[in-house]
Amino acid sequence: MEYFAIIIGAIFVNNIVLAQFLGICPYMGVSAKVSTSVGMSGAVLFVMTLATIVTFLIYNYVLVPFNITYLQTISYILVISSLVQMVEIILKKVSPELYQALGIFLPLITTNCAIMGVALLTVQNEFTLMQGVVFAISHATGFALAIILFAGIREHMELMDLPKAMRGAPAALVVAGILALAFMGFAGLV
Amino acid sequence: MKQWKNFTKGFIKDNPVFILLLGLCPALGVTTSAFNGLGMGLATTFVLLGSNTVVSIIKNVIPNKVRIPSFIVIIASFVTIVQLTMEAYLPDLFDSLGLFIPLIVVNCLVMGRAEAFASKNNIGSSIVDALGMGLGFTLALTMLGGLREILGAYSIFGIQLIPGVTDGMLVFVLAPGAFIGMGYLIILFNFLKKKTA
Numbered sequence: 329m330e331y332f333a334i335i336i337g338a339i340f341v342n343n344i345v346l347a348q349f350l351g352i353c354p355y356m357g358v359s360a361k362v363s364t365s366v367g368m369s370g371a372v373l374f375v376m377t378l379a380t381i382v383t384f385l386i387y388n389y390v391l392v393p394f395n396i397t398y399l400q401t402i403s404y405i406l407v408i409s410s411l412v413q414m415v416e417i418i419l420k421k422v423s424p425e426l427y428q429a430l431g432i433f434l435p436l437i438t439t440n441c442a443i444m445g446v447a448l449l450t451v452q453n454e455f456t457l458m459q460g461v462v463f464a465i466s467h468a469t470g471f472a473l474a475i476i477l478f479a480g481i482r483e484h485m486e487l488m489d490l491p492k493a494m495r496g497a498p499a500a501l502v503v504a505g506i507l508a509l510a511f512m513g514f515a516g517l518v
Numbered sequence: 519m520k521q522w523k524n525f526t527k528g529f530i531k532d533n534p535v536f537i538l539l540l541g542l543c544p545a546l547g548v549t550t551s552a553f554n555g556l557g558m559g560l561a562t563t564f565v566l567l568g569s570n571t572v573v574s575i576i577k578n579v580i581p582n583k584v585r586i587p588s589f590i591v592i593i594a595s596f597v598t599i600v601q602l603t604m605e606a607y608l609p610d611l612f613d614s615l616g617l618f619i620p621l622i623v624v625n626c627l628v629m630g631r632a633e634a635f636a637s638k639n640n641i642g643s644s645i646v647d648a649l650g651m652g653l654g655f656t657l658a659l660t661m662l663g664g665l666r667e668i669l670g671a672y673s674i675f676g677i678q679l680i681p682g683v684t685d686g687m688l689v690f691v692l693a694p695g696a697f698i699g700m701g702y703l704i705i706l707f708n709f710l711k712k713k714t715a
Contacts, residue, residue, distance in 0.1 A: 347693050349547035350617075353626060356542065398602065401620045402594040409590060441543045441624040445617055452617075493708065497539060498701040505697030512692065 338466035351442030369472030528654030536707035555663025559656025
């Protein structure tokens with residue numbers, strides 16, 4: 329039951345993009361086509377889960393025992409950026425197909441605040457490792473849902489005759505606002 | 519004259535939020551009121567100033583291959599300074615900005631200026647650049663925060679505009695208002711940019 333609450337809460341109620349404003353950069357940047365947004369979602373799912381596990385272990389078994397939790401920000405960003413680099417190298421060797429699919433999105437992820445945000449939230453909510461993993465996977469699913477929906481709308485928007493000033497970023501942001509409005513309907517579900 | 523241009527470019531022409539679309543997460547996430555926007559903007563300006571200064575001082579010492587990780591460590595150190603200082607002296611602001619203070623570390627604006635400007639220019643220009651860009655960012659966040667506060671709560675910086683009326687259009691304080699307000703401010707800035715060019 330408690331896992332159910334985490335999953336529904338993370339995907340719908342507190343959607344990472346539309347309610348918590350994390351990961352806006354890739355949300356605006358790679359949402360022009362549905363296919364690229366699927367690739368980005370895959371990469372986010374992969375790295376977010378891994379990063380949450382690794383940062384959880386570091387926080388609870390290194391930072392807390394040595395009483396150096398003030399190094400949280402520095403250690404997290406270093407761990408996440410080296411993790412991304414490592415994943416890239418390993419994927420290239422082990423699974424070239426997956427690397428082909430996720431390849432170009434991986435370097436972009438280091439600057440994705442969603443990854444670091446979820447890692448920080450896991451600690452803030454005092455989750456156990458298992459809860460943290462479920463939390464990360466659900467947040468990544470929520471990201472995928474938001475970005476794929478958005479990309480679908482944007483593909484259609486290409487064909488529309490918008491006022492010149494609205495084209496591009498402004499129209500995209502207003503659409504995102506309307507999507508956020510729709511997601512507000514889930515508020516109070518859990 | 520050149521330095522003045524360098525300083526003012528961040529206000530309208532290269533406004534980090536509305537023109538370059540950098541640092542959108544904090545810009546949307548914390549701007550529920552003008553004061554929050556101002557606080558976040560100044561915190562980011564401080565980090566930007568620190569990182570630009572240090573990067574431009576040690577740019578010749580850092581080997582090219584490890585420059586990105588070195589920049590990250592420098593930025594993260596300044597973020598930690600801001601985090602601890604704010605927690606100690608401005609606990610209310612710290613609570614309302616929440617997660618977005620540690621997340622300054624992944625703000626593309628800070629990294630972008632370190633990589634694109636401070637690592638190529640001398641310390642004087644880097645400080646001017648950091649101040650200009652930081653204040654441009656602060657201006658953007660305060661404007662968006664002000665817009666949302668005026669429409670959402672009929673107040674600005676906590677001062678009521680219409681006595682006795684407190685419940686405005688709530689949607690502007692909530693998430694959708696951030697996106698929609700930002701969209702229209704981008705249009706405004708594109709217009710201003712065209713006017714001044």
